[in-house]
Amino acid sequence: MREATPGCRISAARGLQFRVAFGKRHSEGCGEPDRGSVKVTESGAPSIHIRAATSADVPGLVWVRNTSTLPGEDIGFGGGMGSPFDDASTLASAWKEPNVVGGAAVLVAEMDGHIAGFVTIEDREDELELVTINVSLELQGRGIGASLVRSVEELGRGQEKRAITAGTSRNAEGTPWKSLPWWLHLGYRVTHEEENEWTRAIGPDVREIRMRKDLDR
Numbered sequence: 001m002r003e004a005t006p007g008c009r010i011s012a013a014r015g016l017q018f019r020v021a022f023g024k025r026h027s028e029g030c031g032e033p034d035r036g037s038v039k040v041t042e043s044g045a046p047s048i049h050i051r052a053a054t055s056a057d058v059p060g061l062v063w064v065r066n067t068s069t070l071p072g073e074d075i076g077f078g079g080g081m082g083s084p085f086d087d088a089s090t091l092a093s094a095w096k097e098p099n100v101v102g103g104a105a106v107l108v109a110e111m112d113g114h115i116a117g118f119v120t121i122e123d124r125e126d127e128l129e130l131v132t133i134n135v136s137l138e139l140q141g142r143g144i145g146a147s148l149v150r151s152v153e154e155l156g157r158g159q160e161k162r163a164i165t166a167g168t169s170r171n172a173e174g175t176p177w178k179s180l181p182w183w184l185h186l187g188y189r190v191t192h193e194e195e196n197e198w199t200r201a202i203g204p205d206v207r208e209i210r211m212r213k214d215l216d217r
Helices: 055-066 088-094 144-158 180-185 197-202
Strands: 037-041 047-052 104-111 114-124 127-135 163-170 189-194 207-214
Touching: 047 144, 055 088, 055 104, 055 114, 055 127, 104 127, 104 144, 114 144, 127 144, 144 163, 163 180, 197 207
Parallel strands: 127 163
Antiparallel strands: 037 047, 047 104, 104 114, 114 127, 163 207, 189 207
8 A cells, every 4th residue: 555655665766856846847857856836726625735845844744644544444555564754753864855755755735834645756767656645534535635646747747757657555355455446536547466575565465556647748
């Protein structure tokens, strides 16, 4: 369940110091991320701001991580495996400026001035991998997760990427993590299922459901 377990499977990324340029359709290559934000307003909903994370966001990121699922809900899907986002001191130690943790860039969603969710993403040549996505349980259902995903897609278009890829888990009993229908609703398609280092760490017979969304340019 990588979208609710930020530290489960983060590999070394390539070229992650890209410019976060939401709302723009161009990239300026490697460099300091743009500290601007994008404002996403759903009809009748509070505004959501997406921006690159900073080290000052560490307490809010840990709060989101620890309130994104019910206790024990994610056991067997990837929960309980430990993550730098579990603890503020661990996350602060793992933080690499400007906004990289474990090789993945971190973006946050703000609502009413407070961090409500975050994503981590890796640059994988002609694709961006959306490694994890977390939204506080009490704020789910308000479009925060969808806004984060759309912002990653916009970032991918600006970087002239071909697709956004992601993964979620299917437990040993064959049940997919609850977010799978949500991903499909957002236009992602399942490409295959696999066993890998991450799933073997969760337990026998766990599989990762790999997904992809091609980007129009």
